[in-house]
Amino acid sequence: MKAYKIPEATVMRLSIYSRYLHQLIDDGVKSVSSDEIAHGVGVSSAQVRKDLAYFGEFGTRGVGYKVEVLYGHLMKILGLDRRWCAIIIGAGKLGSALALYQGFAARGFNVGAILDASPDKIGTKLGEIEVEPLEMMAQRIEEKNITIGIVTVPASAAQEVTDKLIESGVKAILNFSPRVLKVPGNVILRNVDLSVNLEVLSFNLNYLK
């Protein structure tokens, strides 16, 4: 429990900064200024410095930041200095795409189990992992120390599945269904609502001209 409330926008930008720094490391760059980061990710340099200032002083005045040092701090701040295990519920089109995506593992996220209600899906393989029945939820969460639940079932099943995940001990939910979910205050919920994203585009296309 920390003193400060960190704006969510700040956290999202930290994630993007960290990815940019990773690129710089790959490119062999040793040092970087807030202004270069700002240009690289499309924000202002003051914003970069303010975001970092929530967590400490990581740079050297007149010089900038050591890329690897700052990257290390950001990964630690983001909780990416460890591995997290997630469970995917719903092995449909979207759930499968997520399960097979390599990019998550590269950032410290493992998929520990994939569950589905349909006999058509149960027993099929997605990469290394076999789709299992819903009944395995509690056991898999327990034994694999799963903290994150990813919900990719139809909207009609989303709340029910979410309740079960929370009951089974999951602490955070990433919801892809177009449904407003109710979760207790101690569970972290994020919604990735693709329709909303498209509709923001159509609003802007419509409104701005």
Next chain:
Amino acid sequence: MKAYKIPEATVMRLSIYSRYLHQLIDDGVKSVSSDEIAHGVGVSSAQVRKDLAYFGEFGTRGVGYKVEVLYGHLMKILGLDRRWCAIIIGAGKLGSALALYQGFAARGFNVGAILDASPDKIGTKLGEIEVEPLEMMAQRIEEKNITIGIVTVPASAAQEVTDKLIESGVKAILNFSPRVLKVPGNVILRNVDLSVNLEVLSFNLNYLK
């Protein structure tokens, strides 16, 4: 070209209100108060009224809103009283999932074309539509009146593909690649960054306790 700047958060909520109202219509509900909407989607009633107030007066004091009337206004505000045509670039795991998703058509979005660079993908079918080579981009955008480009190629190809989309006349981009894209000021860009979403979860899991 309107007087006001509408907060993006407001637009996203309007999309969610409209979906909730759609449910109410299905359930045969005729009238609704800001307080009921607020409970239904998890915001405050003041927020609901404030969001609507940007666009006019849609309710009756002492009574509430007529569900169908308000729904109609929201759909119009969101630009969903017409159809939009989109093109998907990258027929991989994510692009395929999006292409096959029925929910977009239900809200007025058609997928007019799906392109890929790989010979393995070109010629395969995703539902009704055949995956075509990148060279078809300009022609398809022109002839199908496509305004929205959906980018689901690897990060390394994302900027290049985006440049081509804009050159071919697309006015809005929905980017799923983990890359900060540069677009001209008259093009609308939204990023759906799934890794960032997971990392916000890990930050909160890590930080809040």
Next chain:
DNA sequence: TAATCATTGCTCAATGTTTCACAAAAGATT
């Protein structure tokens, strides 16, 4: 027709976020 009721729409206050601008600090130069 007047009184009552419920709920909107709006004003103003509070809170939160971004930008500005500059003093402070560290390395480079003379």
Next chain:
DNA sequence: AATCTTTTGTGAAACATTGAGCAATGATTA
């Protein structure tokens, strides 16, 4: 050792969003 240059870190100002409270007002009831 003094001066110059650069870029951080930050307090204050500007801007944006959310929340609280209530006057206005249409519908309902008496």
